[in-house]
Amino acid sequence: MSPPDPAATAAWLARNAEDCLPAGGLEAKLRTDRPLRVKLGIDPTAPDIHLGHTVVLGKLREFQDLGHTVVLIIGDYTARVGDPSGRSATRPVLSGEEIDANARSFQDQALRVLDAERLEVRFNAEWLDMAMSELFRLLATTTVARVTERDDFAKRLADGSAISMLELLYPLLQGYDSVAIRADVELGGTDQKFNLLLGRDIQRAYGVSEQVILTMPILPGTDGVRRMSKSLGNYVGVADPPGEIYGKTLSIPDTALADWYRLLLDRPVPAELAPRDEKRALARALVERYWDEVAAAAAEAEFDRVFGGHGTPSEVPEVLFAPANGLVHLPALLGQAFDVSTSEARRALAQGGVRFDGEQVDRGVLDVGVDAVDGRVLQLGKRRFARVRIV
């Protein structure tokens, strides 16, 4: 990338970003002709990295490849305090060990996208565990009106729902991170726009050079509607096995295809492909990225066999079953094989959702002879398989 032209480089970096503010800011930073410090804050409560994260991580990687330094901030201090934003159950306070383990796991996975060179990992307990006098100084940098401008705060305020003090504080703490590490650029999803901008104000108040903010669009999850997130269960993890990445990708609605192509592969949907192949190509590309070509081809072949050809997977777990007086009680067998309740198993049977070697069990049948099941592949629905071994 030499000799780099700052204007062109800035435009290239911002090409698929939602916002890059202030205008001309990134170009000016690049003109300083030194490695920039590019910040991303992460929350160590949910350690698994999914494709949604990779949109931002991929952008960080571009900065790295241009010679800049990525500073990953692990929000260990804030996690230790616990976020009371509603339903305390969803956000348990984590112990130090858990946070450390999560942070490590996050780093491992992040390295599937990031370059270990030019990477600095910092924990914000390093500077946030401050004296109260210093906290006061931080709090004095901003007003309530300023913070409650934030979209979601404004909305909640308007309809009379709860906002905790700590939530109000979060943007300030995040902004202080930027002061502490002297961030030149901070990345985030579009939902972070307010916090990132506030970071600039706080940096200014501390007499530090203000960061440029760059926000990336939010990747829709496998449901095609809501943002990809672990808690919504609509995510594809970068550490998922090839078959999972492939299958989950094929399950996205067609309407999400364009976003996935643009945000994950940085290219438009190939116009020459048939609708079905557009998605298969995407799924293959993603498996290749996190595994390799061999795994991608294998995942596709496996998928075609199991779902297209209604075959059984090449590898299925085995379940050992001890029949009572020569008969196999199917609800019991299903419960043992797939950890479903008896009632659930009965329902599946009543709905024709149980098969042996692909052959549907007649509805209403609850018991079968040993010979009818031993060594055969039991299937529940489309996705759960187990080879039965009578003992």
Next chain:
RNA sequence: GGCGGGAUUCCCGAGCGGUCAAAGGGGACGGACUGUAAAUCCGUUGGCUCAGCCUUCGCAGGUUCGAAUCCUGCUCCCGCCA
């Protein structure tokens, strides 16, 4: 400090003494269909020794033949006025 609102099955949310395992939506699951784990349509969605039985409606008691629904006391949450 005062006043008011609320806690329901995975989630949201109806219910206001029996017809309630509890409407509706979401999600999930199953079936059909198909180019896919897409879309669409249909069905299911507390547990069990399953035409019956058992356990659920914040917690603990009480009233009643009978309570998610009424009363009392707790616990927690939320808003408003100071």
